[in-house]
Amino acid sequence: xxxxxxxxxxxxxxxxxxxxxxxxxxxxxxxxxxxxxxxxxxxxxxxxxxxxxxxxxxxxxxxxxxxxxxxxxxxxxxxxx
Amino acid sequence: xxxxxxxxxxxxxxxxxxxxxxxxxxxxxxxxxxxxxxxxxxxxxxxxxxxxxxxxxxxxxxxxxxxxxxxxxxxxxxxxxxxxxxxxxxxxxxxxxxxxxxxxxxxxxxxxxxxxxxxxxxxxxxxxxxxxxxxxxxxxxxxxxxxxxxxxxxxxxxxxxxxxxxxxxxxxxxxxxxxxxxxxxxxxxxxxxxxxxxxxxxxxxxxxxxxxxxxxxxxxxxxxxxxxxxxxxxxxxxxxxxxxxxxxxxxxxxxxxxxxxxxxxxxxxxxxxxxxxxxxxxxxxxxxx
Numbered sequence: 001x002x003x004x005x006x007x008x009x010x011x012x013x014x015x016x017x018x019x020x021x022x023x024x025x026x027x028x029x030x031x032x033x034x035x036x037x038x039x040x041x042x043x044x045x046x047x048x049x050x051x052x053x054x055x056x057x058x059x060x061x062x063x064x065x066x067x068x069x070x071x072x073x074x075x076x077x078x079x080x081x
Numbered sequence: 082x083x084x085x086x087x088x089x090x091x092x093x094x095x096x097x098x099x100x101x102x103x104x105x106x107x108x109x110x111x112x113x114x115x116x117x118x119x120x121x122x123x124x125x126x127x128x129x130x131x132x133x134x135x136x137x138x139x140x141x142x143x144x145x146x147x148x149x150x151x152x153x154x155x156x157x158x159x160x161x162x163x164x165x166x167x168x169x170x171x172x173x174x175x176x177x178x179x180x181x182x183x184x185x186x187x188x189x190x191x192x193x194x195x196x197x198x199x200x201x202x203x204x205x206x207x208x209x210x211x212x213x214x215x216x217x218x219x220x221x222x223x224x225x226x227x228x229x230x231x232x233x234x235x236x237x238x239x240x241x242x243x244x245x246x247x248x249x250x251x252x253x254x255x256x257x258x259x260x261x262x263x264x265x266x267x268x269x270x271x272x273x274x275x276x277x278x279x280x281x282x283x284x285x286x287x288x289x290x291x292x293x294x295x296x297x298x299x300x301x302x303x304x305x306x307x308x309x310x311x312x313x314x315x316x317x318x319x320x321x322x323x324x325x326x327x328x329x330x331x332x333x334x335x336x337x338x339x340x341x342x343x344x345x346x347x348x349x350x351x352x353x354x355x356x357x358x359x360x361x362x363x364x365x366x367x368x369x370x
Contacts, residue, residue: 050196053306061189064166071169 004069011066018059025052087131088322092123097326100139101146101333104300105293105341107272107353108360109219112212115266116364119209127266128207134315137307138323139330144301146334147293154241154294158184179245180294186250187257187274187295194261195303202264213364215267220357222268223350226276244287252281256291260299267361271296275350285345293338 024033030044039048088096099117103110111127114136118125125132148155161177162185171178206215248256256277263270271292278288310316311323 050306054193054196057189057192061185067166068169068171 008066008069011062015059015062018055022052022056093322093326097329098333101330102337104143105337107269109269112216112267115212116209130315131319134310135319135323137304138327141304142327142331143334146331147297176242176245180241183253187253190258191260191299206265210368212266216357217361219268220354223354226279230279231282247282289345
Protein backbone atom coordinates (compact mmCIF):
# COMPACT_ATOMS: atom_id res chain seq x y z
CA UNK A 1 0.00 0.00 0.00
CA UNK A 2 2.82 2.36 0.94
CA UNK A 3 4.68 1.55 -2.31
CA UNK A 4 1.47 2.19 -4.20
CA UNK A 5 1.09 5.68 -2.72
CA UNK A 6 4.72 6.44 -3.46
CA UNK A 7 4.22 5.32 -7.07
CA UNK A 8 1.14 7.53 -7.42
CA UNK A 9 2.95 10.51 -5.89
CA UNK A 10 5.88 10.01 -8.25
CA UNK A 11 3.53 9.72 -11.24
CA UNK A 12 1.74 12.96 -10.29
CA UNK A 13 5.02 14.84 -9.76
CA UNK A 14 6.45 13.50 -13.03
CA UNK A 15 3.21 14.26 -14.88
CA UNK A 16 3.03 17.86 -13.70
CA UNK A 17 6.76 18.40 -14.30
CA UNK A 18 6.54 17.04 -17.84
CA UNK A 19 3.53 19.20 -18.71
CA UNK A 20 5.35 22.26 -17.38
CA UNK A 21 8.38 21.21 -19.43
CA UNK A 22 6.14 20.93 -22.50
CA UNK A 23 4.94 24.50 -22.03
CA UNK A 24 8.57 25.65 -21.63
CA UNK A 25 9.49 23.91 -24.91
CA UNK A 26 6.60 25.60 -26.70
CA UNK A 27 7.18 29.07 -25.27
CA UNK A 28 10.94 29.39 -25.06
CA UNK A 29 13.36 29.26 -28.01
CA UNK A 30 16.21 26.70 -27.84
CA UNK A 31 18.71 29.38 -26.74
CA UNK A 32 16.61 30.27 -23.69
CA UNK A 33 16.12 26.72 -22.44
CA UNK A 34 18.08 25.83 -19.30
CA UNK A 35 21.31 24.09 -20.31
CA UNK A 36 20.35 20.83 -18.54
CA UNK A 37 17.22 20.42 -20.70
CA UNK A 38 17.63 18.40 -23.93
CA UNK A 39 17.37 20.70 -26.93
CA UNK A 40 19.27 23.66 -25.48
CA UNK A 41 21.28 25.34 -28.24
CA UNK A 42 23.15 28.56 -27.68
CA UNK A 43 22.04 31.24 -30.13
CA UNK A 44 19.19 29.22 -31.66
CA UNK A 45 15.76 30.77 -32.03
CA UNK A 46 14.16 27.43 -32.90
CA UNK A 47 11.18 26.28 -30.82
CA UNK A 48 11.25 22.56 -30.02
CA UNK A 49 7.54 21.99 -30.68
CA UNK A 50 7.94 18.23 -31.10
CA UNK A 51 9.87 17.87 -27.85
CA UNK A 52 6.99 19.76 -26.20
CA UNK A 53 4.36 17.46 -27.68
CA UNK A 54 6.27 14.36 -26.53
CA UNK A 55 6.73 15.77 -23.01
CA UNK A 56 3.04 16.76 -22.84
CA UNK A 57 1.73 13.32 -23.77
CA UNK A 58 4.10 11.44 -21.48
CA UNK A 59 3.09 13.82 -18.67
CA UNK A 60 -0.57 13.23 -19.45
CA UNK A 61 0.05 9.46 -19.41
CA UNK A 62 1.62 9.76 -15.95
CA UNK A 63 -1.43 11.66 -14.65
CA UNK A 64 -3.84 9.12 -16.18
CA UNK A 65 -1.83 6.32 -14.55
CA UNK A 66 -2.16 8.07 -11.16
CA UNK A 67 -5.88 8.63 -11.77
CA UNK A 68 -6.51 4.92 -12.38
CA UNK A 69 -4.21 3.84 -9.57
CA UNK A 70 -6.15 5.85 -7.01
CA UNK A 71 -9.55 4.64 -8.27
CA UNK A 72 -11.81 2.24 -6.32
CA UNK A 73 -10.44 -1.30 -6.05
CA UNK A 74 -12.31 -3.85 -8.14
CA UNK A 75 -13.34 -7.36 -7.07
CA UNK A 76 -11.57 -10.25 -8.75
CA UNK A 77 -13.45 -11.15 -11.93
CA UNK A 78 -12.13 -12.95 -14.99
CA UNK A 79 -9.21 -10.67 -15.95
CA UNK A 80 -8.41 -9.36 -19.36
CA UNK A 81 -4.82 -10.32 -20.07
CA UNK B 82 13.37 27.28 -60.13
CA UNK B 83 9.75 26.98 -61.33
CA UNK B 84 7.80 25.72 -58.35
CA UNK B 85 4.94 24.41 -60.51
CA UNK B 86 7.29 21.88 -62.05
CA UNK B 87 8.37 20.32 -58.74
CA UNK B 88 5.79 17.56 -59.03
CA UNK B 89 3.62 17.23 -62.11
CA UNK B 90 -0.03 16.21 -61.90
CA UNK B 91 0.56 12.78 -63.48
CA UNK B 92 3.34 12.19 -60.96
CA UNK B 93 1.01 13.31 -58.16
CA UNK B 94 -1.67 10.87 -59.32
CA UNK B 95 0.78 7.95 -59.45
CA UNK B 96 2.31 8.82 -56.07
CA UNK B 97 -1.14 9.26 -54.51
CA UNK B 98 -2.44 5.95 -55.82
CA UNK B 99 0.74 4.23 -54.65
CA UNK B 100 0.65 5.86 -51.22
CA UNK B 101 -2.91 4.73 -50.46
CA UNK B 102 -2.07 1.11 -51.23
CA UNK B 103 1.43 0.89 -49.83
CA UNK B 104 0.59 2.65 -46.55
CA UNK B 105 -1.79 -0.15 -45.60
CA UNK B 106 -0.22 -3.12 -47.38
CA UNK B 107 2.75 -4.30 -45.31
CA UNK B 108 5.23 -3.22 -47.97
CA UNK B 109 6.52 0.21 -46.82
CA UNK B 110 4.91 3.30 -48.34
CA UNK B 111 7.94 5.43 -47.53
CA UNK B 112 10.24 2.89 -49.20
CA UNK B 113 8.09 2.89 -52.32
CA UNK B 114 7.89 6.68 -52.41
CA UNK B 115 11.70 6.75 -52.36
CA UNK B 116 12.29 3.89 -54.81
CA UNK B 117 9.64 4.64 -57.45
CA UNK B 118 10.80 8.19 -58.35
CA UNK B 119 14.34 6.85 -58.73
CA UNK B 120 13.18 3.93 -60.92
CA UNK B 121 11.16 6.27 -63.14
CA UNK B 122 13.96 8.82 -63.29
CA UNK B 123 11.94 11.58 -61.60
CA UNK B 124 13.83 14.43 -60.03
CA UNK B 125 12.08 13.97 -56.67
CA UNK B 126 14.01 13.24 -53.51
CA UNK B 127 12.66 12.09 -50.19
CA UNK B 128 14.34 14.84 -48.20
CA UNK B 129 13.12 17.68 -50.41
CA UNK B 130 10.98 19.98 -48.25
CA UNK B 131 8.23 20.24 -50.84
CA UNK B 132 8.02 16.44 -51.21
CA UNK B 133 7.61 15.92 -47.46
CA UNK B 134 4.92 18.59 -47.47
CA UNK B 135 3.27 16.89 -50.44
CA UNK B 136 3.25 13.51 -48.64
CA UNK B 137 1.50 15.08 -45.63
CA UNK B 138 -1.69 15.43 -47.67
CA UNK B 139 -1.65 11.81 -48.79
CA UNK B 140 -1.04 10.61 -45.23
CA UNK B 141 -3.88 12.73 -43.92
CA UNK B 142 -6.20 11.29 -46.57
CA UNK B 143 -5.21 7.75 -45.57
CA UNK B 144 -5.82 8.49 -41.88
CA UNK B 145 -9.26 9.98 -42.62
CA UNK B 146 -10.23 6.94 -44.71
CA UNK B 147 -9.08 4.59 -41.93
CA UNK B 148 -11.02 6.59 -39.33
CA UNK B 149 -14.25 6.46 -41.30
CA UNK B 150 -13.78 2.80 -42.26
CA UNK B 151 -13.66 1.90 -38.55
CA UNK B 152 -16.03 4.71 -37.54
CA UNK B 153 -18.39 2.54 -35.48
CA UNK B 154 -15.44 0.90 -33.71
CA UNK B 155 -13.94 4.30 -32.86
CA UNK B 156 -17.24 5.49 -31.39
CA UNK B 157 -17.39 2.38 -29.16
CA UNK B 158 -13.71 2.68 -28.24
CA UNK B 159 -13.99 6.36 -27.34
CA UNK B 160 -17.07 5.68 -25.24
CA UNK B 161 -15.17 2.85 -23.52
CA UNK B 162 -12.27 5.21 -22.78
CA UNK B 163 -14.72 7.73 -21.34
CA UNK B 164 -16.38 5.08 -19.14
CA UNK B 165 -13.04 3.88 -17.79
CA UNK B 166 -11.92 7.43 -16.97
CA UNK B 167 -15.23 8.12 -15.23
CA UNK B 168 -15.03 4.86 -13.24
CA UNK B 169 -11.28 5.26 -12.63
CA UNK B 170 -10.69 1.70 -13.76
CA UNK B 171 -11.22 -0.74 -16.59
CA UNK B 172 -14.11 -3.09 -16.04
CA UNK B 173 -12.89 -6.60 -16.97
CA UNK B 174 -15.98 -7.06 -19.12
CA UNK B 175 -15.52 -3.72 -20.92
CA UNK B 176 -13.52 -4.82 -23.95
CA UNK B 177 -14.02 -1.46 -25.70
CA UNK B 178 -12.28 0.34 -22.83
CA UNK B 179 -9.50 -2.25 -22.74
CA UNK B 180 -8.99 -2.01 -26.51
CA UNK B 181 -8.98 1.79 -26.26
CA UNK B 182 -6.24 1.80 -23.63
CA UNK B 183 -4.28 -0.82 -25.56
CA UNK B 184 -4.32 1.59 -28.50
CA UNK B 185 -3.19 4.45 -26.25
CA UNK B 186 -0.38 2.32 -24.81
CA UNK B 187 0.66 1.31 -28.33
CA UNK B 188 0.51 4.85 -29.67
CA UNK B 189 2.65 6.51 -26.97
CA UNK B 190 5.97 4.79 -27.82
CA UNK B 191 5.35 5.11 -31.55
CA UNK B 192 4.55 8.80 -31.17
CA UNK B 193 7.55 9.60 -29.00
CA UNK B 194 9.99 7.62 -31.12
CA UNK B 195 8.51 9.20 -34.23
CA UNK B 196 8.82 12.73 -32.88
CA UNK B 197 12.40 12.22 -31.74
CA UNK B 198 13.84 9.98 -34.47
CA UNK B 199 12.01 10.94 -37.65
CA UNK B 200 14.36 13.70 -38.71
CA UNK B 201 17.71 12.00 -37.99
CA UNK B 202 16.61 8.67 -39.50
CA UNK B 203 15.25 10.37 -42.61
CA UNK B 204 18.54 12.14 -43.11
CA UNK B 205 20.60 8.97 -42.74
CA UNK B 206 18.46 6.56 -44.78
CA UNK B 207 17.08 8.78 -47.52
CA UNK B 208 18.58 7.01 -50.53
CA UNK B 209 16.78 4.63 -52.86
CA UNK B 210 19.64 2.14 -52.42
CA UNK B 211 19.14 1.87 -48.69
CA UNK B 212 15.33 1.77 -49.13
CA UNK B 213 15.65 -1.17 -51.53
CA UNK B 214 17.95 -3.00 -49.12
CA UNK B 215 15.60 -2.40 -46.17
CA UNK B 216 12.65 -3.52 -48.28
CA UNK B 217 14.39 -6.90 -48.49
CA UNK B 218 14.84 -6.92 -44.73
CA UNK B 219 11.15 -6.05 -44.38
CA UNK B 220 10.41 -9.21 -46.33
CA UNK B 221 12.55 -11.22 -43.91
CA UNK B 222 10.78 -9.55 -40.98
CA UNK B 223 7.39 -10.62 -42.36
CA UNK B 224 8.67 -14.16 -42.96
CA UNK B 225 10.04 -14.22 -39.40
CA UNK B 226 6.71 -13.11 -37.95
CA UNK B 227 4.95 -15.93 -39.81
CA UNK B 228 7.48 -18.51 -38.61
CA UNK B 229 7.44 -17.40 -34.97
CA UNK B 230 3.77 -16.54 -34.58
CA UNK B 231 1.85 -17.97 -31.67
CA UNK B 232 -1.34 -19.81 -32.41
CA UNK B 233 -3.67 -18.85 -29.58
CA UNK B 234 -7.15 -20.34 -29.27
CA UNK B 235 -9.77 -17.91 -30.58
CA UNK B 236 -12.78 -18.06 -28.25
CA UNK B 237 -14.61 -14.74 -28.56
CA UNK B 238 -16.89 -14.18 -31.49
CA UNK B 239 -16.39 -10.40 -31.39
CA UNK B 240 -13.21 -9.16 -33.10
CA UNK B 241 -12.45 -6.40 -30.61
CA UNK B 242 -13.12 -8.64 -27.61
CA UNK B 243 -10.67 -11.20 -29.01
CA UNK B 244 -8.00 -8.53 -29.49
CA UNK B 245 -8.61 -7.04 -26.02
CA UNK B 246 -8.29 -10.46 -24.38
CA UNK B 247 -5.26 -11.59 -26.36
CA UNK B 248 -3.03 -8.49 -26.37
CA UNK B 249 -1.56 -7.53 -22.98
CA UNK B 250 -0.21 -4.13 -21.95
CA UNK B 251 3.39 -5.10 -22.65
CA UNK B 252 2.34 -6.60 -25.98
CA UNK B 253 0.55 -3.39 -26.99
CA UNK B 254 3.58 -1.32 -25.96
CA UNK B 255 5.95 -3.57 -27.94
CA UNK B 256 3.72 -3.62 -31.03
CA UNK B 257 3.36 0.16 -30.83
CA UNK B 258 7.09 0.69 -30.44
CA UNK B 259 7.72 -1.63 -33.40
CA UNK B 260 5.97 0.94 -35.61
CA UNK B 261 8.98 3.20 -35.19
CA UNK B 262 10.98 0.90 -37.49
CA UNK B 263 8.89 2.31 -40.34
CA UNK B 264 10.72 5.62 -39.94
CA UNK B 265 13.42 3.87 -41.97
CA UNK B 266 12.32 3.85 -45.63
CA UNK B 267 11.86 0.21 -46.68
CA UNK B 268 10.41 -1.06 -43.42
CA UNK B 269 6.64 -1.16 -43.20
CA UNK B 270 4.68 0.25 -40.27
CA UNK B 271 1.68 -1.98 -40.90
CA UNK B 272 4.04 -4.93 -41.46
CA UNK B 273 5.68 -4.31 -38.09
CA UNK B 274 2.34 -4.02 -36.27
CA UNK B 275 0.78 -7.00 -38.02
CA UNK B 276 3.92 -9.06 -37.37
CA UNK B 277 3.91 -7.92 -33.75
CA UNK B 278 0.24 -8.81 -33.47
CA UNK B 279 0.95 -12.33 -34.74
CA UNK B 280 3.79 -12.70 -32.24
CA UNK B 281 1.52 -11.83 -29.31
CA UNK B 282 -1.03 -14.42 -30.41
CA UNK B 283 -3.49 -12.62 -32.68
CA UNK B 284 -4.89 -14.21 -35.82
CA UNK B 285 -4.03 -12.59 -39.15
CA UNK B 286 -7.41 -10.89 -39.34
CA UNK B 287 -7.20 -9.55 -35.79
CA UNK B 288 -3.57 -8.49 -36.26
CA UNK B 289 -4.60 -6.51 -39.35
CA UNK B 290 -7.54 -4.94 -37.52
CA UNK B 291 -5.34 -3.98 -34.56
CA UNK B 292 -2.69 -2.61 -36.94
CA UNK B 293 -5.22 -0.40 -38.76
CA UNK B 294 -6.75 0.88 -35.52
CA UNK B 295 -3.26 1.61 -34.20
CA UNK B 296 -2.32 3.32 -37.47
CA UNK B 297 -5.15 5.83 -37.48
CA UNK B 298 -4.06 8.13 -34.62
CA UNK B 299 -0.36 7.94 -35.45
CA UNK B 300 -0.71 8.65 -39.19
CA UNK B 301 -3.35 11.29 -38.54
CA UNK B 302 -1.36 13.04 -35.82
CA UNK B 303 1.86 12.99 -37.86
CA UNK B 304 0.00 14.50 -40.82
CA UNK B 305 -1.81 17.12 -38.74
CA UNK B 306 1.48 18.15 -37.15
CA UNK B 307 2.92 18.96 -40.57
CA UNK B 308 -0.27 20.28 -42.13
CA UNK B 309 0.69 23.94 -41.46
CA UNK B 310 3.67 23.42 -43.79
CA UNK B 311 1.30 22.52 -46.62
CA UNK B 312 -0.47 25.87 -46.17
CA UNK B 313 2.76 27.76 -45.59
CA UNK B 314 5.38 28.77 -48.15
CA UNK B 315 6.73 25.20 -48.27
CA UNK B 316 3.47 24.15 -49.90
CA UNK B 317 3.82 26.72 -52.69
CA UNK B 318 3.75 24.96 -56.03
CA UNK B 319 2.60 21.59 -54.71
CA UNK B 320 -0.76 22.36 -53.06
CA UNK B 321 -2.87 21.47 -56.11
CA UNK B 322 -0.85 18.33 -56.77
CA UNK B 323 -1.11 17.40 -53.08
CA UNK B 324 -4.90 17.70 -53.23
CA UNK B 325 -5.09 15.48 -56.31
CA UNK B 326 -2.72 12.97 -54.72
CA UNK B 327 -4.74 13.00 -51.49
CA UNK B 328 -7.93 12.16 -53.40
CA UNK B 329 -6.17 9.33 -55.25
CA UNK B 330 -4.67 8.13 -52.00
CA UNK B 331 -8.08 8.14 -50.29
CA UNK B 332 -9.57 5.96 -53.03
CA UNK B 333 -6.79 3.38 -52.99
CA UNK B 334 -6.57 3.40 -49.18
CA UNK B 335 -10.28 2.58 -48.97
CA UNK B 336 -9.94 -0.24 -51.51
CA UNK B 337 -6.80 -1.49 -49.77
CA UNK B 338 -8.31 -1.67 -46.28
CA UNK B 339 -11.44 -3.39 -47.63
CA UNK B 340 -9.32 -5.87 -49.53
CA UNK B 341 -6.92 -6.57 -46.66
CA UNK B 342 -9.64 -7.13 -44.05
CA UNK B 343 -11.05 -9.87 -46.30
CA UNK B 344 -7.66 -11.15 -47.42
CA UNK B 345 -6.42 -11.78 -43.89
CA UNK B 346 -9.50 -13.83 -42.98
CA UNK B 347 -7.84 -16.70 -44.84
CA UNK B 348 -4.39 -15.60 -45.97
CA UNK B 349 -1.01 -14.82 -44.38
CA UNK B 350 1.79 -12.25 -44.67
CA UNK B 351 3.83 -14.62 -46.85
CA UNK B 352 2.84 -13.14 -50.26
CA UNK B 353 3.92 -9.69 -49.06
CA UNK B 354 7.15 -11.13 -47.67
CA UNK B 355 7.91 -12.69 -51.06
CA UNK B 356 7.09 -9.41 -52.84
CA UNK B 357 9.34 -7.37 -50.53
CA UNK B 358 12.23 -9.81 -50.88
CA UNK B 359 11.91 -10.00 -54.66
CA UNK B 360 11.31 -6.28 -55.26
CA UNK B 361 13.97 -5.27 -52.74
CA UNK B 362 16.55 -7.64 -54.25
CA UNK B 363 15.75 -6.57 -57.82
CA UNK B 364 15.96 -2.87 -56.97
CA UNK B 365 19.16 -3.35 -54.97
CA UNK B 366 20.84 -5.10 -57.91
CA UNK B 367 19.53 -2.45 -60.33
CA UNK B 368 20.65 0.52 -58.20
CA UNK B 369 24.11 -0.92 -57.55
CA UNK B 370 24.71 -2.08 -61.15
